[in-house]
Amino acid sequence: xxxxxxxxxEVLKSCPHTWARAATLTTxxxxxPTPAFIPVGTQATVKSLTPDELSALGAKIVLGxxxxxxxxxxxxxxxxxxGLHRFMGWHGPLITDSGGYQVFSLARLRQVSxxxxxxxxxxxxxxxxxxxxxxxxxxxxLGADIIMAFDECPPYSDDFDAVRQSTxxxxxxxxxxxxxxxxxxxxxxxxxxxxxxxxxxxxxxxLTSLDFQGYAIGGLSLGEPKKVTNEIVEETVPxxxxxxxxxxxxxxxxxxxxxxxxxxxxxxxxxxxTRIARNGGLFTQEGRCIIRNACFRDWDGPIEExxxxxxxxxxxxxxxxxxxxxxxxxxxxxxxxxxxxFVLRLMHEMRxxxxxGTFSTFKDSFLASYxxxxxxxxxxxxxxWMESGDTKFSQG
Amino acid sequence: xxxxxxxxxEVLKSCPHTWARAATLTTxxxxxPTPAFIPVGTQATVKSLTPDELSALGAKIVLGxxxxxxxxxxxxxxxxxxGLHRFMGWHGPLITDSGGYQVFSLARLRQVSxxxxxxxxxxxxxxxxxxxxxxxxxxxxLGADIIMAFDECPPYSDDFDAVRQSTxxxxxxxxxxxxxxxxxxxxxxxxxxxxxxxxxxxxxxxLTSLDFQGYAIGGLSLGEPKKVTNEIVEETVPxxxxxxxxxxxxxxxxxxxxxxxxxxxxxxxxxxxTRIARNGGLFTQEGRCIIRNACFRDWDGPIEExxxxxxxxxxxxxxxxxxxxxxxxxxxxxxxxxxxxFVLRLMHEMRxxxxxGTFSTFKDSFLASYxxxxxxxxxxxxxxWMESGDTKFSQG
Numbered sequence: 001x002x003x004x005x006x007x008x009x010e011v012l013k014s015c016p017h018t019w020a021r022a023a024t025l026t027t028x029x030x031x032x033p034t035p036a037f038i039p040v041g042t043q044a045t046v047k048s049l050t051p052d053e054l055s056a057l058g059a060k061i062v063l064g065x066x067x068x069x070x071x072x073x074x075x076x077x078x079x080x081x082x083g084l085h086r087f088m089g090w091h092g093p094l095i096t097d098s099g100g101y102q103v104f105s106l107a108r109l110r111q112v113s114x115x116x117x118x119x120x121x122x123x124x125x126x127x128x129x130x131x132x133x134x135x136x137x138x139x140x141x142l143g144a145d146i147i148m149a150f151d152e153c154p155p156y157s158d159d160f161d162a163v164r165q166s167t168x169x170x171x172x173x174x175x176x177x178x179x180x181x182x183x184x185x186x187x188x189x190x191x192x193x194x195x196x197x198x199x200x201x202x203x204x205x206x207l208t209s210l211d212f213q214g215y216a217i218g219g220l221s222l223g224e225p226k227k228v229t230n231e232i233v234e235e236t237v238p239x240x241x242x243x244x245x246x247x248x249x250x251x252x253x254x255x256x257x258x259x260x261x262x263x264x265x266x267x268x269x270x271x272x273x274t275r276i277a278r279n280g281g282l283f284t285q286e287g288r289c290i291i292r293n294a295c296f297r298d299w300d301g302p303i304e305e306x307x308x309x310x311x312x313x314x315x316x317x318x319x320x321x322x323x324x325x326x327x328x329x330x331x332x333x334x335x336x337x338x339x340x341x342f343v344l345r346l347m348h349e350m351r352x353x354x355x356x357g358t359f360s361t362f363k364d365s366f367l368a369s370y371x372x373x374x375x376x377x378x379x380x381x382x383x384x385w386m387e388s389g390d391t392k393f394s395q396g
Numbered sequence: 397x398x399x400x401x402x403x404x405x406e407v408l409k410s411c412p413h414t415w416a417r418a419a420t421l422t423t424x425x426x427x428x429p430t431p432a433f434i435p436v437g438t439q440a441t442v443k444s445l446t447p448d449e450l451s452a453l454g455a456k457i458v459l460g461x462x463x464x465x466x467x468x469x470x471x472x473x474x475x476x477x478x479g480l481h482r483f484m485g486w487h488g489p490l491i492t493d494s495g496g497y498q499v500f501s502l503a504r505l506r507q508v509s510x511x512x513x514x515x516x517x518x519x520x521x522x523x524x525x526x527x528x529x530x531x532x533x534x535x536x537x538l539g540a541d542i543i544m545a546f547d548e549c550p551p552y553s554d555d556f557d558a559v560r561q562s563t564x565x566x567x568x569x570x571x572x573x574x575x576x577x578x579x580x581x582x583x584x585x586x587x588x589x590x591x592x593x594x595x596x597x598x599x600x601x602x603l604t605s606l607d608f609q610g611y612a613i614g615g616l617s618l619g620e621p622k623k624v625t626n627e628i629v630e631e632t633v634p635x636x637x638x639x640x641x642x643x644x645x646x647x648x649x650x651x652x653x654x655x656x657x658x659x660x661x662x663x664x665x666x667x668x669x670t671r672i673a674r675n676g677g678l679f680t681q682e683g684r685c686i687i688r689n690a691c692f693r694d695w696d697g698p699i700e701e702x703x704x705x706x707x708x709x710x711x712x713x714x715x716x717x718x719x720x721x722x723x724x725x726x727x728x729x730x731x732x733x734x735x736x737x738f739v740l741r742l743m744h745e746m747r748x749x750x751x752x753g754t755f756s757t758f759k760d761s762f763l764a765s766y767x768x769x770x771x772x773x774x775x776x777x778x779x780x781w782m783e784s785g786d787t788k789f790s791q792g
Contacts, residue, residue, distance in 0.1 A: 329444035
């Protein structure tokens with residue numbers, strides 16, 4: 001575990017036209033230039049990739065899921081083997097979530113009380129009880145650099161009172177998380193408040209008063225329209241302290257990363273780039289392409305001309321098309337390499353443009369050529385993935 | 397395509413106690429020190445690995461399957477994209493088989509005549525007709541360095557007359573393959589003859605008279621006892637010319653590689669090391685271990701102490717156990733890296749010991765500690781794999 005002085009956050013430059021900012025996040029295991037995208041390593045692996053590849057792609061920080069690791073292989077086992085860094089062979093900055101989101105999205109038969117959440121494992125139906133204290137204890141055993149408060153993450157709802165009560169519970173849990181913390185990890189609070197701007201401002205104000213080392217915005221990207229996501233972020237960010245990192249959870253499509261960065265977000269995590277890669281959806285400057293489509297059958301060029309990823313440097317789109325048609329294991333890996341490199345390179349470029357004072361024109365230029373997935377398709381995919389129990393292709 | 401002078405084979409040293417020999421096989425795309433193991437890249441990919449990884453593992457030559465590539469993505473498509481080397485991104489020596497073995501083991505509804513074989517695709521049931529001439533034409537379009545004659549590969553049988561007739565047909569087909577060859581690839585003949593020593597000697601004698609650039613022994617490792625395999629190899633090898641490479645098809649377990657090398661075999665290919673890896677069977681000096689076994693749950697050390705593979709250098713057996721339990725894509729890859737490295741390193745060591753004159757003691761010492769899979773388990777696995785239609789885990 002690092003010393004207190006090893007955690008810091010320094011804003012280097014702000015965009016004159018948007019709220020975008022370039023900063024440096026320092027952790028005991030290394031430095032993360034922000035804005036940054038955090039690849040998701042749900043079960044102690046970013047699906048199909050080695051830690052070496054993640055480094056080569058430009059990943060500076062990786063996320064592990066406490067809920068999944070608690071169920072399999074068990075937190076005590078990982079602790080006994082020297083912690084999550086050593087277990088998964090990733091020696092750079094590491095973040096774990098608290099399990100809050102997974103308990104409310106993946107697990108079954110939940111009973112929520114102020115004490116905590118009773119749930120059943122999505123793997124074997126076994127019963128478990130998570131509390132804020134346990135979530136911190138588990139994350140301390142895993143030993144990531146950054147850990148998250150345990151929050152209630154209810155589904156998208158227009159019931160103000162219900163969301164208010166849930167948000168207040170998240171606040172009480174945040175305080176209990178702080179009190180139970182014993183290790184020197186950076187603990188981030190999670191702003192909730194559903195789609196109610198008033199509750200979001202209240203949540204951000206309250207959590208700021210608790211002085212966390214960073215602030216996440218949770219409960220978004222759950223199926224609401226993107227316009228709503230953006231408005232909520234716009235309401236929340238100005239309330240948060242300027243000298244602390246801001247983390248928008250669950251966001252990872254190229255267009256959404258731009259929207260988040262321009263609203264002052266420093267950190268993002270999402271399984272989207274890796275998940276759609278395994279389903280054959282590949283990012284290009286023009287938007288997502290579907291590699292299984294017949295047009296790629298004999299496409300001699302790379303997925304994207306000029307892309308510096310290993311896949312595009314070495315293989316034709318036709319080869320990738322063939323691997324997907326044959327369901328070859330290499331398909332998922334080459335696609336994942338491409339999409340992660342696309343997103344990580346994009347974040348690097350955004351940061352450079354913020355520093356150069358040209359972020360705004362860079363954003364406009366990117367979004368002018370990038371054709372996002374249409375809203376209906378996006379929501380249908382999201383619904384399908386959230387309902388799917390296939391961990392190999394849907395989660396992480 | 398290379399010039400005639402680019403194919404050569406030079407024996408450097410022979411073992412004084414066995415028939416083992418160290419040689420150098422030169423192809424237009426590079427040099428293969430032998431004895432060598434050839435990883436199987438059935439569908440233009442050694443499952444889960446990149447060409448870079450194959451090189452780093454020490455692979456000097458890779459095999460592609462004409463039958464599979466003919467059905468998917470189609471040979472003309474690969475030819476149009478510059479041939480198999482370029483398509484799969486492997487720029488070293490490459491060998492293709494003729495499709496003979498697959499037509500007789502994987503495809504359905506076969507009708508064999510002297511003309512060729514009518515069969516149905518194992519993928520979609522579509523009807524196809526392979527002839528010796530077509531097998532050569534397809535392999536010329538793929539453009540590998542070494543290509544194989546089209547042979548009849550009937551199941552293990554004790555009907556002498558049937559096997560004799562089939563062997564004679566293989567001989568006629570071998571002549572037709574030679575006649576139809578137009579490119580400067582090294583064409584290898586395939587000795588057949590079932591489990592009949594007399595037929596094997598006859599087949600080796602006849603094919604030798606045709607002066608191929610190399611000689612394979614086919615129709616073995618199909619479920620017969622290992623003692624029989626070894627006896628057939630012992631009958632065959634002395635008949636083959638000393639100055640040409642000898643290739644034992646379908647053999648790849650550590651103990652079998654020793655038996656083959658000590659009987660004068662130079663080249664081996666088998667999907668076994670990669671296939672059992674994907675099923676969680678990992679080679680060690682003591683024999684195969686089953687990584688899913690509970691004993692590995694919290695095993696802090698590598699799969700094998702002292703192993704120089706990427707997996708053992710970076711991850712605990714407990715981590716690999718976890719990945720397999722979670723069916724994570726990285727599991728299949730890390731296991732494949734380990735098993736291929738094990739076999740490729742073993743071949744390299746055998747060669748060095750042949751050169752140093754210590755092969756025989758090296759073999760004895762290895763086999764004294766290596767506990768092979770027992771014969772019943774081995775045959776049951778083989779049966780299961782041959783009957784399985786799951787290309788992701790069973791073939792290649």
